[in-house]
Amino acid sequence: MNKETLRIVREYSIITVGIMLFVLGWGAFVIPSNISGGGVSGISILVYQVTGIPVSYTYLLANVALLAVGIRHVGKAYGLKIVYGVLLGSIMFWLVQQFITEPVVDERFMAAIIGGVISGIGAAMVLAQGGSLGGTDILATIIMKYRNASPGKLLLYMDMVIIGASFFVFRSPTAIVYASVVMVSMTYVVDSVLTGRNASVQLFIFSNNFEPIAKRIEKEVDRGLTILDGTGWYSQEKKKIIMVIVRKSEYSRVLSIAKHEDPDAFVSVANVVGVYGQGFDQIKN
CATH class of the missing domain: 3.30.70.120 (Alpha-Beta Plaits)
Incomplete structure (x- = not known):
């Protein structure tokens, strides 16, 4: 096995583990606790709460719409990683929702923090290898290509609008608070891991x-x-x-x-x- 093959295997192995952690954070802690968040995952949760459509379906369809953007601006190699990330993420979301239907942690605040941290670690692992989980981090990665910008802050700004929409679904101000806790925890971890790495x-x-x-x-x-x-x-x-x-x-x-x-x-x-x-x-x- 040559160096190039080893590099590709290593990248995709890390991306795979990162996607699993990302989905685990959402599927085991955030979704069962009726907490929303940002990005396509947050949108998928809101759709699930309103219509009952599984998160995996909305997650897949929404990301397909953004796939062409990533390929056009970052290249085909990045596009392949998006496809891999979106497909594996959709499958993992479907599996997690089949087996985890009750909150792993009873306290919603703790569920928001733990879910955000675990998802943040996973997202950082994926982004560090040039991959993508789809959704708003596709846009963040494109902006990072042309600007020296903080990936975590970019994701946070784009997610604020989505978090605000959770109020109209859950009809409760605390929904915004818990969703914000998830995203702030996730943002902090993403920035800490990526900044520390560089x-x-x-x-x-x-x-x-x-x-x-x-x-x-x-x-x-x-x-x-x-x-x-x-x-x-x-x-x-x-x-x-x-x-x-x-x-x-x-x-x-x-x-x-x-x-x-x-x-x-x-x-x-x-x-x-x-x-x-x-x-x-x-x-x-």
């Missing part, structure tokens, strides 16, 4: 043994670095300083290399707001 740190490494450290970082972490000239004020000695920017997931590896090559190395670490260029995010208009 977050970077800048390290300055002060060491007399800088060459082995620099070579290992370049080889083992596969990151470019810069050697700066500096002077110690107290000693007035010339120093070489390594400056490197890495993902947070790579940060511990860099520290381990520095400690191994020079136990007395002085390392300064700082979070950076954004990093754009080769190996990181690309600048968007």
Whole structure:
């Protein structure tokens, strides 16, 4: 199995698990507790409450209408992931509604939080692999392609209108509150997972043994670095300083290399707001 095949298998495996978690959050906690939400899932729940049409049917039909938009703006590869996500999501919604008819948690507020968190984790996993669950996150993904925008906030803004509609179905102000709890929980988790995944740190490494450290970082972490000239004020000695920017997931590896090559190395670490260029995010208009 070549690298490209392994990459595709890995992507679709993560997307599959993400879809299952997303549907589980809605199907096991939100829907049985008569709580709505945003996106196509929220619309499907409202239709289910009014007409009795299963969530899976509305979910599938509504997403088919949005499928062409995703393919046109993001490409056929993305379109295939939408088709996969929508079909698997529809099947999973149907299965969950067959087997889970009573709330897993009696307290509606807890059901809203737990459902939102689990669904948020699933949605973030899918979005991180360039996939889609359909609905409003298709629009969010398209906007993310052209703008440096927060995916979670985009989803939240688009879902506010749908959440507001839940008042007219459930005829209760608390319906809006519970639906909002679901979406805020989900939004927070999506942003935390995706932002944390892309977050970077800048390290300055002060060491007399800088060459082995620099070579290992370049080889083992596969990151470019810069050697700066500096002077110690107290000693007035010339120093070489390594400056490197890495993902947070790579940060511990860099520290381990520095400690191994020079136990007395002085390392300064700082979070950076954004990093754009080769190996990181690309600048968007």
